[in-house]
Amino acid sequence: MFRLNSNCLCSTRGNAGLWDRRPTCREVKTSDRLRSLPRSVRSFIRLAVLSGLLVAIALPAAVRPLHARGVQPAETVALPTAEGESNPLQAGRRLYDAGRVFEATQLWERAARDYAARGDRLNQALSQNYLGVAYQQLGAWERSRSAIDTSLEVLGAENQLDRRGNAILAQALNTLGNWQLARGQTEEALETWRQAQSAYERAENQTGTIGSQINQAQALQALGQYRRARARLEELVESVRGQPDSSLKADALHSLGIALQMTGELEASKAALENSWAIAERLGDRATLSQSLLGIGNIARDLDRDEVARAYYREAAKQAPDELSIVQARLNELNLNVRGERWAEAIALVPEIERRLANLSPSRPSIYARVNLAAHWLQIDEQQPQTAARSQIAELLATAIAQAQEIGDERAQAHARYQLGQLYERNGQLEQARHLTEQALTLADPLEAEDIEARAAWQLGRLWVREGRRDRAIAAYEDAFETLQTLRADLVSVNTDVQFNFQESVEPLYREFVSLLLAPDAPQEYLVRAREVMEALQLAELDNFFRDSCLETKPTQIDRIDPEAAAIYPIVLADRLEVIVSIPNRPLSHYATTLSRDRVEQTLQQLYMSLFLGYSGNERLQWSRQVYDWLIRPAVDELDAAGIKTLVFVLDGWFRNVPMGALYDGQQYLVERYGVALSPGLQLFPEGLKRSDLNVLAVGLTEARQGFSALPGVEREVRQIESDLKSEVLLDRQFTRENFQQWVNAKSFRVVHLATHGQFSSRPEETFLLTWNDRIDVKAFERLLENREQAEFYPIDLLVLSACQTASGDKRATLGLAGFALRSGARSTLATLWSVSDRSTAELMGYFYDFLAREDLKLSKAEALRRAQLRLIQDPQYNHPYFWAPFVLVGNWL
Numbered sequence: 001m002f003r004l005n006s007n008c009l010c011s012t013r014g015n016a017g018l019w020d021r022r023p024t025c026r027e028v029k030t031s032d033r034l035r036s037l038p039r040s041v042r043s044f045i046r047l048a049v050l051s052g053l054l055v056a057i058a059l060p061a062a063v064r065p066l067h068a069r070g071v072q073p074a075e076t077v078a079l080p081t082a083e084g085e086s087n088p089l090q091a092g093r094r095l096y097d098a099g100r101v102f103e104a105t106q107l108w109e110r111a112a113r114d115y116a117a118r119g120d121r122l123n124q125a126l127s128q129n130y131l132g133v134a135y136q137q138l139g140a141w142e143r144s145r146s147a148i149d150t151s152l153e154v155l156g157a158e159n160q161l162d163r164r165g166n167a168i169l170a171q172a173l174n175t176l177g178n179w180q181l182a183r184g185q186t187e188e189a190l191e192t193w194r195q196a197q198s199a200y201e202r203a204e205n206q207t208g209t210i211g212s213q214i215n216q217a218q219a220l221q222a223l224g225q226y227r228r229a230r231a232r233l234e235e236l237v238e239s240v241r242g243q244p245d246s247s248l249k250a251d252a253l254h255s256l257g258i259a260l261q262m263t264g265e266l267e268a269s270k271a272a273l274e275n276s277w278a279i280a281e282r283l284g285d286r287a288t289l290s291q292s293l294l295g296i297g298n299i300a301r302d303l304d305r306d307e308v309a310r311a312y313y314r315e316a317a318k319q320a321p322d323e324l325s326i327v328q329a330r331l332n333e334l335n336l337n338v339r340g341e342r343w344a345e346a347i348a349l350v351p352e353i354e355r356r357l358a359n360l361s362p363s364r365p366s367i368y369a370r371v372n373l374a375a376h377w378l379q380i381d382e383q384q385p386q387t388a389a390r391s392q393i394a395e396l397l398a399t400a401i402a403q404a405q406e407i408g409d410e411r412a413q414a415h416a417r418y419q420l421g422q423l424y425e426r427n428g429q430l431e432q433a434r435h436l437t438e439q440a441l442t443l444a445d446p447l448e449a450e451d452i453e454a455r456a457a458w459q460l461g462r463l464w465v466r467e468g469r470r471d472r473a474i475a476a477y478e479d480a481f482e483t484l485q486t487l488r489a490d491l492v493s494v495n496t497d498v499q500f501n502f503q504e505s506v507e508p509l510y511r512e513f514v515s516l517l518l519a520p521d522a523p524q525e526y527l528v529r530a531r532e533v534m535e536a537l538q539l540a541e542l543d544n545f546f547r548d549s550c551l552e553t554k555p556t557q558i559d560r561i562d563p564e565a566a567a568i569y570p571i572v573l574a575d576r577l578e579v580i581v582s583i584p585n586r587p588l589s590h591y592a593t594t595l596s597r598d599r600v601e602q603t604l605q606q607l608y609m610s611l612f613l614g615y616s617g618n619e620r621l622q623w624s625r626q627v628y629d630w631l632i633r634p635a636v637d638e639l640d641a642a643g644i645k646t647l648v649f650v651l652d653g654w655f656r657n658v659p660m661g662a663l664y665d666g667q668q669y670l671v672e673r674y675g676v677a678l679s680p681g682l683q684l685f686p687e688g689l690k691r692s693d694l695n696v697l698a699v700g701l702t703e704a705r706q707g708f709s710a711l712p713g714v715e716r717e718v719r720q721i722e723s724d725l726k727s728e729v730l731l732d733r734q735f736t737r738e739n740f741q742q743w744v745n746a747k748s749f750r751v752v753h754l755a756t757h758g759q760f761s762s763r764p765e766e767t768f769l770l771t772w773n774d775r776i777d778v779k780a781f782e783r784l785l786e787n788r789e790q791a792e793f794y795p796i797d798l799l800v801l802s803a804c805q806t807a808s809g810d811k812r813a814t815l816g817l818a819g820f821a822l823r824s825g826a827r828s829t830l831a832t833l834w835s836v837s838d839r840s841t842a843e844l845m846g847y848f849y850d851f852l853a854r855e856d857l858k859l860s861k862a863e864a865l866r867r868a869q870l871r872l873i874q875d876p877q878y879n880h881p882y883f884w885a886p887f888v889l890v891g892n893w894l
Contacts, residue, residue, distance in 0.1 A: 088114070089127060096134060099363025102408030105134045116154075122165055125154040129172045136179060139411055139447030148176045163203050170199035170208055177215060190219040210239055210252070241275075250279040250288045257295055266299050266765075273299075286321040293319060294329060306336050327356050327369050331376070338376050343384045350377055354396070362403035367412040370400040371419045378423060393423055411452070414443035418456045425463060434463045454483040458509050461516075470516065477513040481533060484509065484540075506544075510537040515573045518580075518590055527588040531580055534569055538650065538680045542822065545815045546764060546779070562894060565646040566639055567679070570631055572600050572653045581635045583642045591634045601811075603627065604654040611662060611881045612834075620881070624664035632663060632670065646675040646862050646893055656814035657806060659833055661869065662885040669881070671869050675862030677828075677893035680818040693750065694853060696721055697743055699730040700755030700802070701770060708757040708770055711803055713838030717755050720846045725751075725853055737774050741784045748793040751800065752826070753845075757835070758804035760816030766807060767816030778816060782823040798861060799826035802845065805835040821890040828861055828891035840872065840883040847871045862893035 088111035095104040108127045115124035128151035135144035151172040155161065161169060173196035180189035193215045200208035217232040240252045257272035273295045280288035297312030310333060317329035330353050337346035353373050360366040374393045381389040397420040404413035421436035437460045444452040461476035484506065510533055517530040562584075569580040577593045577600055607627055610620035632639075632647075639647075647670070649660050660678070661671030670676060698721045700714040715731065722729050728749075730739055735756070744752060758769040768775040776784065788796075801820060806813035814833070821829035830848075832841075847868035851859050859867070865887060872884040 089123065089130065092130060096130075098361065099365045099367075099409075100361075100407050101134050101137050101364065105131055105138070108134065112150075121154045121156075122168055125151040125172065126168050128154065129168065129175055132172070132175045132179070136175075138409070139449060141179070141448070144179055148172060148179060152176070158199065158202070161202075166199045166203040167205055167208065170196045170203060170205070170212070173199060174208075174212060174215065177219075181219060186219055190216055193219060206243070207252070210236055214256075245279045245282055247280070247283060247285050247288060250276045250283065250285060250292075253279070254288060254292055254295065257292070261295070261299060261302075266302065270296060270299050286319050287325070290316045290320040290325050290329070294332065297332065301332075301336060306340055310336055323356055323359055324363075324365055324369070327353060327360070327366075330356070331369060331372050334373070334376050338379050341383070343380060346376070346380050347384065347386070350380070357396075362407050364407075364409050364412050367400045367404050367409065367416060370396055370403075371416050374400075374419055374423070378426065382426070390423065390427060394420065397423065410443050411447050411449050414440045414447070414449060414452050414456075417443065418452055418459065421456070421459060425459065430463055430466055434460065434467075437463065450483045450487050454480050454487060454509075457483060458512075462512070465516070470519075474513075474516050477509070477516060480509055481513055481536075485536065506540060507537065510534070510540070511571075511573055514571055514578070515575075518571070518573075518578050518592070520592075522590070524587050527580060527590055530571075530578075530590075531569060531582070531588065534571055534580075534652065535650065537652075541812075541815060542680065542818060545762065545819055546823075561892075562646065564644060565648055565677075565893070566635075566642065566644045567648045567650060568631060568635075569650045570652050570655050572597055572655070577630055579631055579634070581638070583638060583644065586638075586642065589635070589638065593630050595630075601654045604658050608658050611659070611885055613880060613882050621664050624662055624669075625666055627658070628663040628665050628670065631660075633665070644674070646677060646860070648677045648679050648893065650679050651814075654811055657811065657833065659881070659885040659888060661866075661888075662881045669873070671866055671885075672873070675860065675866045675893065677862045677889045677891070679891065680822065695726040695749055696751040696753055697728050697730075697749040698722065698753040698755070699735045699740055700753075701732055701735060701757065701772065703732055705757075705772060706770060706775070711755065711757070711838045713842040714755040714803070717802065717838070717842035717845050718753070720842065721753060721849055724846075724849050733772055735772050737771050737776055737780075737784070740771065740776075744785060745788055748788075750794075750797045752796050752798075752824075753800040753802065755800075755802040755841075755845075756804075758801060759807050760804060760813050760820070760831075761807040762810050762812035762815050764816070764819065767819060769801070769804070778819045778823060781820065785824060788825070796824060796826040797828070799824050799829045800845075801829065801831040802841055803835055803838060804832055806833055817888075817890065826891065828889060828893065830861070830865065830887060830889050833886040833888060836883060836886055840878045843875075843878065844868050844872055844884060844887060860894045862889055865889050 088107055092104040092107040092111065095101075095107065108130045112124055112127035112131065115121075115127055128147045131147035132144045132151060135141070135147060152169070155165060155169050155172065158166065158169060173192050177189040177192040177196060180186075180192060193212050197209055197212035197216070200206075200212055213232060213236055217236070220232065240249060240256070243249050253272045253276035257269045257276060261269040273292045277289060277292035277296070280286075280292060293312050293316035297309045297316060300306075300309035300312060313329045313333045313336070317326045317333075320326045320329060330349060334346055334349045334353065337343075337349065350373070353369075357366065357370055357373065360369075374396050377389065377393050377396070380386075381393070397416055400416035401413055401420065404410070404416055417436050418440035421433045421440060424430075424433035424436060427433075437456050440456040441453060441460065443449075444456065457476050457480035461473045461480060464470075464473035464476055514530045514533050517526040517533070519526075522530075564584075566584070567582040569582070571578040571580065574597055575594065577595050578590060579592070580588055580590045582588055603623060603626060607620075607623035609615065610623050647660070649655075651660075656678075661669060661676045663670040665673075698718045700711070700718050701708075702711055702714045704710040718729055718731060721727055728743055730743065754769055756770050759767060761767045764778050767778040769781065785796075799821070801817075804817075806817070817829070817831050817833075820831070845868075848864055851857065851864035851867050852861065869884040869887065872878040878884065
């Protein structure tokens with residue numbers, strides 16, 4: 001189910017070592033030093049408007065996600081109030097703070113007219129700026145831009161403004177930058193925020209200056225200029241820390257902590273939030289204190305430390321200064337209980353949250369809280385049915401819709417109607433469900449509320465399926481899929497207006513869409529679309545793994561680079577296993593086997609285990625032949641007729657953990673007939689290996705280090721490479737992070753060979769390579785290679801990760817392998833699915849490099865690996881698949 005409210009928690013998984021024991025709130029204090037600032041904060045394009053996470057905008061944080069308060073300049077609230085009358089700007093701000101945005105706009109429209117009539121151009125400009133922000137919140141983009149332009153026009157030339165005038169100008173420019181970024185005008189936003197910084201400097205407003213610089217960093221990240229953005233953020237953290245304690249400083253650190261959490265930098269996020277907490281505690285700022293506690297609880301939740309998270313949520317509720325903040329903390333605790341299937345505790349929380357919601361006046365945060373409670377309550381009812389629960393949920397959502405209409409908030413109304421439609425769908429009332437879902441889509445479309453559109457379009461597709469309207473269902477799924485593609489950056493954010501739980505809410509949409517497309521009579525265009533959707537799913541999984549969307553798609557058709565290669569796409573659906581086959585210069589074909597997802601996974605697990613020593617050979621061949629029959633046998637005649645020599649697998653789900661070369665046709669292994677390569681989607685480099693200047697940086701460990709066993713065969717492996725090719729070698733004490741970085745960035749190497757322990761995991765923090773005195777995780781590995789881009793070295797043709805293995809029990813562990821492969825920038829990666837005998841590895845690597853380097857043969861990487869594996873198959877000492885099968889080639893096989 002989608003996580004529906006500003007209280008929901010992001011889906012990052014991180015280093016559980018942040019908590020070595022369960023602390024109380026007061027026990028968790030770390031260093032003030034903020035480490036490992038993020039490489040990218042990709043999802044700020046929509047966050048600028050939807051959540052207000054970009055700092056230094058003109059209005060306060062109440063309508064942002066409740067865990068993402070931001071910085072606001074002091075001048076924003078420095079408005080004169082005539083004795084005996086309420087200042088309309090301040091009155092509007094109070095309504096805005098309460099989430100009553102539409103009412104605030106009405107008040108500010110009147111204020112702008114009154115100030116214009118009185119010739120008070122500064123307050124007129126400020127009124128128009130407030131309207132610019134508020135209309136962005138309401139999705140009224142043209143009215144927002146008109147208000148911003150009016151504000152800037154009224155202010156006039158900057159050299160005619162005093163200090164306060166420049167502060168208002170800066171705020172208007174920041175609002176304009178938010179508008180531009182939300183509309184995809186990133187370069188324009190960057191320049192606008194530079195102008196805002198200059199205006200804040202003239203106003204002598206240090207907080208606003210810093211806020212505008214942070215906004216510029218986000219724009220740089222959106223433009224892909226990660227190094228510049230990170231350097232700026234590193235400087236700004238120091239600038240914020242150097243300021244005296246203030247609520248603004250606490251808010252700035254809180255916003256920074258949330259931004260760090262977005263990209264999975266959980267340790268640095270936790271440190272920033274704890275600094276914010278400490279400052280707020282000293283100042284007696286209970287609002288920021290509560291929000292910071294909540295943020296730290298979210299990190300604990302991300303790390304599966306539910307009891308720790310629960311302690312923080314309860315403390316956040318205790319410190320909360322208002323009813324809405326208490327509701328927020330209680331909803332987060334409810335989320336924990338539902339996630340952990342603690343049904344009795346979840347049921348006990350519902351009446352308290354419902355009672356507190358009844359005390360809240362209508363506002364977007366309170367409406368979203370109602371929707372959040374309804375979503376969780378429905379999950380509880382599905383597992384623990386309660387008398388009249390669904391009618392109570394319906395009443396809760398009907399109230400949310402009525403309140404949204406009352407305050408003129410169409411986005412909140414669309415959100416509530418979508419959720420009510422889901423309730424009717426679960427209740428089997430399909431016509432009412434479809435009517436509500438279509439209403440939600442109608443409301444969301446002009447608001448450009450893509451998060452709601454994606455959910456609602458998917459829901460509509462499901463409803464059409466249940467009514468037997470396949471064509472309409474496909475059209476609805478197509479809309480949902482395309483909308484998810486536009487939301488790609490936000491799928492990994494913590495902004496909960498666009499928060500999707502990947503495995504629950506994104507992945508099923510792709511698979512259901514593909515299932516609809518791949519009917520037995522599917523036309524060719526449906527097969528093409530199904531392939532595109534599965535490649536998009538591969539990319540989305542990697543985005544989710546890395547917590548950003550920096551991987552760019554560069555699709556290249558196989559037949560354009562290798563007419564003798566075919567692509568095989570196994571697709572695991574709920575009721576069947578589909579296989580798409582792409583053969584050069586032929587239409588796509590597909591075939592299906594009726595199997596449940598569980599049956600497929602159980603068979604693959606059996607095959608995987610049988611590939612280890614000690615299992616019966618007959619059992620291994622039985623499982624191996626079964627999977628061969630599913631994937632390859634139906635296409636053999638077509639492959640032979642096309643003269644195919646290499647099979648490129650775009651693997652799905654548990655298939656990624658099984659070496660395809662070990663599939664058995666009854667007489668021989670697949671690798672005995674074809675070269676085999678893997679691709680996480682066909683994002684291919686068309687060039688083959690350059691043998692004329694083939695050189696290698698070979699590094700490795702032979703001694704036992706950091707609890708890992710010795711690898712005595714590594715020295716032979718590395719020395720063999722050194723004797724066959726031009727090489728630089730770093731062994732044992734020489735193989736430190738610093739030495740490796742120095743060498744890999746000092747000159748162009750075609751091949752980088754790392755013979756060391758390592759692990760691939762579905763968590764970036766648990767995906768690492770071992771050095772003499774350190775570990776390099778997948779994100780740090782990417783940063784080590786950054787200088788190669790600046791030096792304009794040619795790409796690494798081949799990255800070899802010898803002696804690595806997939807994490808035990810982690811069915812998505814090969815995401816770590818794909819992560820190393822893609823983030824290194826290497827054209828291809830040779831790695832092992834499990835840690836093999838280092839002696840047999842040395843043998844295979846020796847054969848592989850010998851075949852690869854031979855000018856007379858000019859073999860592709862896939863063929864060189866195939867021949868090396870055949871040498872081991874022919875050796876009685878190493879012919880068991882355990883020794884040769886785990887070596888897999890990812891990426892370009894030429």
